[in-house]
Amino acid sequence: MAKIRLEHVYKRYGNKVTAVKDFNLETEDGEFVVFVGPSGCGKTTTLRMIAGLEDITEGKLYIGDRLVNDVPPKDRDIAMVFQNYALYPHMNVYENMAFGLRLRRVPKDEIDRRVKEAARIIKIDHLLQRKPRELSGGQRQRVAMGRAIVREPKVFLFDEPLSNLDAKLRVEMRAEIAKLQRRLGVTTIYVTHDQVEAMTLGQRIVVMKDGEIQQVDTPLNLYDYPGNKFVAGFIGSPSMNFIRARVQLEGGNVYLVGEGFKVRTNSTLGTSLMPYNSKEVWMGVRPEHIGLKGWTSIPEGENVVRAKVEVVEPLGADTEIHAEIGGHMLTAKVDGHAVVRPGDTVELLIDTGKLHAFEVDGHEKAIGHAMAQDARSLAQV
Secondary structure, three states: OOOEEEEEEEEEEOOOEEEEEEEEEEOOOOOEEEEEOOOOOOHHHHHHHHHOOOOOOEEEEEEOOEEOOOOOHHHOOEEEEOOOOOOOOOOOHHHHHHHHHHHOOOOHHHHHHHHHHHHHHOOOHHHOOOOHHHOOHHHHHHHHHHHHHOOOOOEEEEEOOOOOOOHHHHHHHHHHHHHHHHHHOOEEEEEEOOHHHHHHHOOEEEEEEOOEEEEEEOHHHHHHOOOEHHHHHHOOOOOOEEEEEEEEEEOOEEEEEEOOEEEEOOHHHHHHHHHHOOOEEEEEEOHHHEEEOOOOOOOOOOOEEEEEEEEEEEOOOEEEEEEEEOOEEEEEEEEOOOOOOOOOEEEEEEOHHHOEEEOOOOOOEEEEEOOOHHHOOOOEO
16 A cells, blocks of 8 residues: 655646646545546546556656656556456456466466455456456456456556446445445545546545646535535536625625525625625525425525526426526425426525635635535545
């Protein structure tokens, strides 16, 4: 096991394309870290630089205390699991898992011990004689994981390993990967574009955009205290709502005012907004923090928004409604039994204890959050 440290790492292709910009990160020994972001954000390129499959243009990469910029992939003591499994079709499961050890001239008895132990851990010991074509997608992914486990590496690298699986199997395999990592205690970096995977797997999450780190933090801190509008919109499902609003001070209270609404902020967010009096900001609120009047436990006060319902999506326990307010579309997750139809004008109650505010220009940095930050986890960067 080992820490991974990247110091001011860049990846450039020619003179025009910079895929990764000034990437700085240090993992803890045995930590599970997830890189997440949209396609093209540089997360897989960064993973491949850690693996040695891409050269580092500038900066330093350490695995443990060893500088590995110029160390070949085979000598970095890492194991990588790919999106496409990369199994040899002419070999059975046992041979696929043993192949890398044979190349390293590991003794036959030791190979047999490692393969059978890994197969038992990931519950494929009954499949060792099958060829890849005789396996399901989930079983093939387990074989790919088993091949990594037998290496007994210092670091596991996962490159979107579940993207080829169906939704139900992805949920099952997520749980298996989490249990496996906890059991083995190996430092793990996992790349995904799926924020649900990131939130459920990562001890810390690295959110990336355009080759740059936007924020590194624990899943709950990213959800409660996003550092900018991009992170706020990327983390959480459905995405956070953003509505342009004007900050207005009245009688010692701070309001967010827009077409069709006037919401009073709590003292925590209000204090952060005072310097923005009369200026426009983005008001952010998550769908799960909006309730339908008469169908919610959110208390009514100066937090009512009138909106016209455009789309209703019943999901059983919850119903997602998409409504228009002041030229903005707003998504609310309301009680699944609430009676609401497209075309209705409804009153929605906003949980003002969960509001967020962001600047409207530049990097759209967070101005403040309604939740007090003294409750924030200490596990952050």
